[in-house]
Amino acid sequence: MRRRFIGCGLMSGTSRDGVDVAVTEITGRFPANKIKILHAETQAYPASVRALLLRATRGLTAEDVATLDFLLGGLYGQAVLKALRRAHLKPGDIDAIGSHGQTLLHRPRGVMVAGRRVASTLQVGSGAVIAQTTGILTVSDFRSADIAVGGEGAPLVPVYDYVVLRSRTASRIALNIGGIANLTALPRRARIGDISSFDTGPGNSLIDSAVGMVTRGKQRCDRNGTMALSGKPDMREVRTILKHPYFRRQPPKSTGWSEFGEEFASRAVTRMKRRGLSRDAIVSTVTCAVGRSIAEAIRSYVLPRLAPDEIVVTGGGCHNPVLMAILKEAFPRACVDPGEAFGISSDGKEACAFAYLAYLNLKGIPANVISQNSGLRPAVLGVTALTY
Ligand SMILES: Nc1ncnc2c1ncn2[C@@H]1O[C@H](COP(=O)(O)OP(=O)(O)O)[C@@H](O)[C@H]1O
Numbered sequence: 001m002r003r004r005f006i007g008c009g010l011m012s013g014t015s016r017d018g019v020d021v022a023v024t025e026i027t028g029r030f031p032a033n034k035i036k037i038l039h040a041e042t043q044a045y046p047a048s049v050r051a052l053l054l055r056a057t058r059g060l061t062a063e064d065v066a067t068l069d070f071l072l073g074g075l076y077g078q079a080v081l082k083a084l085r086r087a088h089l090k091p092g093d094i095d096a097i098g099s100h101g102q103t104l105l106h107r108p109r110g111v112m113v114a115g116r117r118v119a120s121t122l123q124v125g126s127g128a129v130i131a132q133t134t135g136i137l138t139v140s141d142f143r144s145a146d147i148a149v150g151g152e153g154a155p156l157v158p159v160y161d162y163v164v165l166r167s168r169t170a171s172r173i174a175l176n177i178g179g180i181a182n183l184t185a186l187p188r189r190a191r192i193g194d195i196s197s198f199d200t201g202p203g204n205s206l207i208d209s210a211v212g213m214v215t216r217g218k219q220r221c222d223r224n225g226t227m228a229l230s231g232k233p234d235m236r237e238v239r240t241i242l243k244h245p246y247f248r249r250q251p252p253k254s255t256g257w258s259e260f261g262e263e264f265a266s267r268a269v270t271r272m273k274r275r276g277l278s279r280d281a282i283v284s285t286v287t288c289a290v291g292r293s294i295a296e297a298i299r300s301y302v303l304p305r306l307a308p309d310e311i312v313v314t315g316g317g318c319h320n321p322v323l324m325a326i327l328k329e330a331f332p333r334a335c336v337d338p339g340e341a342f343g344i345s346s347d348g349k350e351a352c353a354f355a356y357l358a359y360l361n362l363k364g365i366p367a368n369v370i371s372q373n374s375g376l377r378p379a380v381l382g383v384t385a386l387t388y
Pocket residue numbers: 011012013014015016017018177178179180204205207208221222223224225314315316317319320350
């Protein structure tokens with residue numbers, strides 16, 4: 001491997017909006033790596049693919065799953081080739097692709113089958129297809145090894161947060177508000193074992209679903225929080241949403257579409273419609289619930305151990321001024337700002353982290369232990385597809 005590693009990270013999150021691509025340069029030695037984005041872009045899924053993915057929650061057959069796996073693998077491969085052309089790079093310039101894949105199922109706590117508790121997770125977007133489409137070595141399926149050693153399988157970014165965002169002078173929370181929101185707590189002068197990480201619950205997924213429902217599919221998201229700003233949140237409904245048992249569970253914990261996807265949103269929206277709330281009030285209410293669920297998670301599970309000086313917000317949610325205002329108000333003594341204020345890309349961060357996870361895989365460096373901070377066996381995350 002060259003001293004300068006160029007990875008291409010792919011992130012396709014719970015929002016099912018598309019795939020983020022980040023061509024990333026990694027130098028130095030773990031954990032003192034320097035990680036720099038050379039080129040980042042988001043490629044929206046074609047409408048037909050998005051529609052397929054939104055339906056893909058329940059009752060999928062093996063045929064559906066296999067088809068989606070190969071369909072998305074091909075799309076991700078094409079997305080890489082397109083991004084490389086725009087970045088004036090060739091596949092030969094890239095050492096590896098790291099791809100998260102699209103989650104179809106995430107059940108870290110498991111279910112009882114054949115007398116055993118079986119935890120599982122499933123991301124589609126075949127690494128073999130990506131590798132063959134691009135001619136680039138591809139690492140995918142990062143969650144399985146962590147689940148296999150008894151971990152949550154998510155979040156996967158804490159190792160990246162540790163390398164890029166730990167600070168000698170400030171205690172930080174790295175908060176990513178994607179479809180699901182997750183955070184990594186990084187105490188000042190943290191060592192790798194000092195950090196902790198968990199999913200706080202829904203992020204944009206709940207807002208996007210509510211917007212889709214109240215606009216009958218005409219709008220997909222509340223751009224710049226316009227609807228939430230025009231309405232007033234219904235506090236009774238906010239409290240009902242926050243009664244979901246997930247919020248009371250101690251970390252480490254992770255969640256996904258099955259807990260906070262369309263079904264959950266649809267129940268909340270139906271309740272609010274029945275009570276005669278306006279479109280804007282409904283969107284304002286779910287936005288308030290999302291913001292408060294994040295603030296509450298920080299209060300309950302982070303503040304007892306760490307008072308954050310800085311909250312580094314990334315993911316699509318950092319563009320929502322209502323979410324940002326709720327967080328700023330909840331933590332007046334912390335500096336709450338988008339990633340850019342701390343030198344990282346808010347939209348490219350997670351894709352960049354997957355380029356880094358591919359690098360760690362190829363170096364044989366375990367990436368799970370610090371994601372859980374729970375004495376789990378170290379595991380190298382990801383499965384490699386070679387091209388020859
Ligand atoms: N300008 C904006 N205003 C409000 N919300 C935004 C804006 N830009 C992005 N978002 C939200 O961010 C979501 C995408 O977030 P992203 O970080 O890509 O999540 P994921 O990793 O789950 O795909 C969009 O669906 C939308 O809800």
